[in-house]
Amino acid sequence: MNTIQVLDIMPGTTVDGPGLRTSIYVAGCRHMCKGCHNPQSWDFNSGIPMTVDEIMERITEEDFNVTLTGGDPLWQASKILPLAKSIKEKGYTLWCYTGFTWEEILKSTELSKILPWIDVIVDGRFIEELRDTRLRFRGSSNQRIIDVQASLTKKELVIHIH
Ligand code: SF4
Known part of the structure; x- marks a missing residue:
């Protein structure tokens, strides 16, 4: 069965x-x-294995919009895909934090x-020298908060306004 190793699920963040x-x-x-804020999260075997249905149960119980973070969820993009689909099909907005840059993601079919x-x-590695605690929703100033659907439609990077 397709399971995802989950370190934690935090409702109400x-x-x-x-x-x-x-x-x-x-x-x-x-x-x-x-x-890195959480080097313990680097191990792909840490946490507990959960099915998409089990994760969805927790999400719908709480009924908040959803953010995938880690670790980096995109290292296991194919495993995460059915979860992302289920989240969107239920009508939640989905944010995803990743160390990959937008350009790296676009280049990779996977x-x-x-x-x-x-x-x-929210893309890109955390760069300690660019750390800025005044930034909202990101750790270092190289990271960008990207409106994915607008960027795909316009075929250029569109920053999300929040
Ligand atoms: S992308 Fe960088 S900051 Fe984020 S979990 Fe991985 S090592 Fe840590």
């Missing part, structure tokens, strides 16, 4: 996008950013498959 959201912390990341199901991507 306010730091991973606008409003109250359910944040899903997906295990696993290979970007190894210096100063990664870009998930884009139709995501509203907003």
